[in-house]
Amino acid sequence: MIDAVSRVRRFNRAVTSEVGALDSSFLGRGRPLGAARVLNAIGRGLADVGELRADLALDSGLASRLLRGLEEEGLVETRPHPDDARRRVARLTPAGEREYRAYESLSDAQAEAILARHPDRAALLAAMDLIASALGRDRIALEEADPRGAAARWCLGEYYAELGRRFERGFDVALSCDPQADDMVRPRGTFLVAMSDGLPVGCAGLKGGGGAVAEVKRLWVAPAARGLGLAKRLMAAVESAARSLGIEVLRLDTNGRALPEALALYRRSGWVEIDRFNDDPYPDAFFEKRL
Amino acid sequence: MIDAVSRVRRFNRAVTSEVGALDSSFLGRGRPLGAARVLNAIGRGLADVGELRADLALDSGLASRLLRGLEEEGLVETRPHPDDARRRVARLTPAGEREYRAYESLSDAQAEAILARHPDRAALLAAMDLIASALGRDRIALEEADPRGAAARWCLGEYYAELGRRFERGFDVALSCDPQADDMVRPRGTFLVAMSDGLPVGCAGLKGGGGAVAEVKRLWVAPAARGLGLAKRLMAAVESAARSLGIEVLRLDTNGRALPEALALYRRSGWVEIDRFNDDPYPDAFFEKRL
DNA sequence: ATGATTGTCTGACTTTAGTCAGATAAATTT
């Protein structure tokens, strides 16, 4: 009874009795689950009725009836799609918007309640992130993002914090050559963030200078998402972005002592070790790859 | 969108879409969810119809009908309770037993599938244990157990492994004075295991010698269940068991360098530091408590 | 012994979810 399978099933029971209740925040506002799910889907931005039906796996008849119910309640409006009058688009009325937000804050409150009664919030969140990333691994998408945006800044903050823990003497961004954000925005470069259902779980930057040589910077994967092959995917995406920008040679620096996984990744994916090409105090290994 | 509440909600979505599916192993055998749940509950040992109804939160009418359905299928038998003929007890027929086991192995297979597609099994299991223990913290029960039984042996194995990691030179049970199992069984002593929905998450032993002095040994809490106040509960339970056995003085030894949390716990819960009372090589601190 | 309480059952409901065979109208293909 203490084998791995029993432990997964125990987790499952714990979660469906507690979190199942959390999800039932869909209830509690006097509306059946089906209608609440449709309202929620529209609130999340699933305007197109077909999309909505696919997302919620609803029969066309049922979907149509649920929509009409919400329309009669005055929460939703539908109109034909401007480009194709067979399709219909739904959106929330102001009253629907209010109702949607009411459901949202119910969910938030229940999530808060779970957190509040646990002493070690950080450990609980880390475990939740790990499980959510593991279960949703096939749905982790790489997106180009502004390096000054919220998702990128969160990743960079976590990255710097981790370097601080890994380097014996800590890490100070000011001492390292921090790439200017403009150099990581098209057309000079780019910045990629791996998103797992809304949570950033990894990033990589391509810092260009306008020429044929560019640098890969800030490769990071959240602890919760390690082991899923994300670093490899991020590097592949950076390379293909570099090609599309006309870059011919990629370079990067790293610290092999503090970040051995990174070193191993570069070595096994076609990077060649070269001489030091900057005087940044942190790195001790330098690589190049011709595209 | 990266705050704690969003992370809990993301976890929740991941889990209800994946594990929700896991739990729907209740389906897939041509029986509606309600009937499958009742069959499962009886299989788990909820014999009393009232208990069963409370556990599944069923209306009495509905419960009665579902039971009758299962009876007609030949899977369940009910009879009046021997002590109180108003109550009814249900149990599985041999066919019901087979059907129950078929559901169980479906669930097992689905749990296995989740594990199988994740690279870092140990990390995933650790995260699941942590969440299950945190959500089920109010349902962690302390039980007296045979120190040679499965639950106790699992705890002791984890305990020794952890000591091995914490002591600079590792830990070898043979070098330490390993209490004889008989000394941790009533009437000489006892052994307590903390169980969280079937998983042992902590233990403590009371090693008596027949006299008025006994020793507390093997206090351990699983990493997944730390921060929930379990060590304190275990110690309190050991003390009250000791009182019931007529013990007047409790002693224990520990290693303050490798196990600082334990030291702090003893100091703040009425234990007094005393001189070394054995020549075990591992401990460096010795305590006593008069009951 | 009587009345109240308890545990379960029955029958008559309602609501929700889900299915399916057309109907309708707009777009696409031929």
Place this chain on the structure above:
DNA sequence: AAATTTATCTGACTAAAGTCAGACAATCAT
């Protein structure tokens, strides 16, 4: 222009879940 396909809707169903008022017998309290 006619035929086909597509996106949604309608109406007529069924199955499952859940509710409620009483019925009934056993037990408990006084």
